[in-house]
Amino acid sequence: MINNKTIVLTGASSGIGFEVLRLLVKGGGNKILAVSRHAEQLLSSFAENVIPFNMDISTKEGVDAVFEKANEVFEGRKIDIFYANAGFPYYEEFNYEDWDRVKVMFDTNTLSPIYTYAKYLHHLDGRDGILAITVSAIGQMAMPGYAIYSASKFGLQGFQQAIRLEAPKNMQITCLYPVATDTNFFRVANPVPFEKPFPVQQPDVVARKMVAGIESGKKFVSPNPLFAVSKVLMGVCPPVRTVYWGLETAKLNRFKEKLKALGTLSAAATADEGADLIKKGKDAVQAILNK
Numbered sequence: 001m002i003n004n005k006t007i008v009l010t011g012a013s014s015g016i017g018f019e020v021l022r023l024l025v026k027g028g029g030n031k032i033l034a035v036s037r038h039a040e041q042l043l044s045s046f047a048e049n050v051i052p053f054n055m056d057i058s059t060k061e062g063v064d065a066v067f068e069k070a071n072e073v074f075e076g077r078k079i080d081i082f083y084a085n086a087g088f089p090y091y092e093e094f095n096y097e098d099w100d101r102v103k104v105m106f107d108t109n110t111l112s113p114i115y116t117y118a119k120y121l122h123h124l125d126g127r128d129g130i131l132a133i134t135v136s137a138i139g140q141m142a143m144p145g146y147a148i149y150s151a152s153k154f155g156l157q158g159f160q161q162a163i164r165l166e167a168p169k170n171m172q173i174t175c176l177y178p179v180a181t182d183t184n185f186f187r188v189a190n191p192v193p194f195e196k197p198f199p200v201q202q203p204d205v206v207a208r209k210m211v212a213g214i215e216s217g218k219k220f221v222s223p224n225p226l227f228a229v230s231k232v233l234m235g236v237c238p239p240v241r242t243v244y245w246g247l248e249t250a251k252l253n254r255f256k257e258k259l260k261a262l263g264t265l266s267a268a269a270t271a272d273e274g275a276d277l278i279k280k281g282k283d284a285v286q287a288i289l290n291k
């Protein structure tokens with residue numbers, strides 16, 4: 001159990017972050033700054049030791065504001081644990097020219113934790129601290145349908161690998177590598193429902209393993225044992241990976257068929273467009289599923 005700590009947790013309002021928050025709340029004496037764009041609406045009366053803070057962490061100003069807020073609510077005490085967890089995916093065939101759509105994902109998933117590391121390093125100024133980061137299994141093995149997301153998490157993976165070689169001994173760095181986890185992630189990835197990658201884990205299980213990993217000083221937390229085993233297996237027997245990728249590519253192809261039936265191949269459908277498309281195309285999709 002993590003106790004008596006000052007903690008900043010981004011992406012605290014949903015999914016893995018929310019389950020981590022629930023565990024941290026149980027630790028005696030913890031004070032948690034819970035950050036997301038909708039934290040104040042979702043966590044306003046969640047627990048006495050949780051201070052919700054609405055902030056977009058995809059910008060320099062957003063991350064600066066989180067550190068300023070932490071300084072205010074922790075009354076100048078250092079941040080014992082900074083958990084950079086917020087992130088999001090797209091599920092799509094990457095076939096469009098849209099600089100800003102790609103940029104916002106790198107800003108959120110890659111640049112923000114990188115900038116956070118530098119700020120936290122200066123904040124600690126030689127004192128002990130823990131930086132936790134949610135990377136992803138996809139940061140170690142790319143997946144069809146997740147080209148931009150894979151790239152953003154591979155970037156983060158490269159960063160954490162390099163800073164471990166430089167980081168001062170006063171900073172523990174614990175990285176999380178979840179496989180598909182049943183959260184809002186998949187609704188954010190595309191408003192049109194699609195098949196999740198195999199296997200799927202529950203967020204409370206992932207959170208429990210991550211919190212235990214942070215507490216015991218682990219460098220890496222892979223919450224699904226199958227992923228660790230399959231990485232070794234795919235390393236010694238690459239055709240296993242080819243078969244797995246084939247199955248996941250088939251899912252993407254079925255999704256593309258579904259979009260076609262819905263009357264669009266646009267990867268950039270908004271949530272409203274998606275809801276509308278789902279309504280209009282319900283019968284067409286049902287026909288495909290019934291085949």
Ligand SMILES: NC(=O)c1ccc[n+]([C@@H]2O[C@H](COP(=O)([O-])OP(=O)(O)OC[C@H]3O[C@@H](n4cnc5c(N)ncnc54)[C@H](OP(=O)(O)O)[C@@H]3O)[C@@H](O)[C@H]2O)c1
Nearest residue numbers: 011013014015016036037038056057087180181183184185
């Ligand atoms: N679920 C999976 O299959 C899976 C697998 C591997 C890795 N991951 C990683 O796990 C982390 C958590 O994802 P999740 O699965 O828990 O998804 P989730 O349920 O969608 O939660 C994402 C959280 O991040 C916040 N967030 C997103 N963009 C933000 C921004 N720009 N500024 C501040 N907060 C932001 C969201 O809140 P607001 O919308 O209120 O801002 C929400 O609290 C992410 O880094 C994700 O890439 C997930």
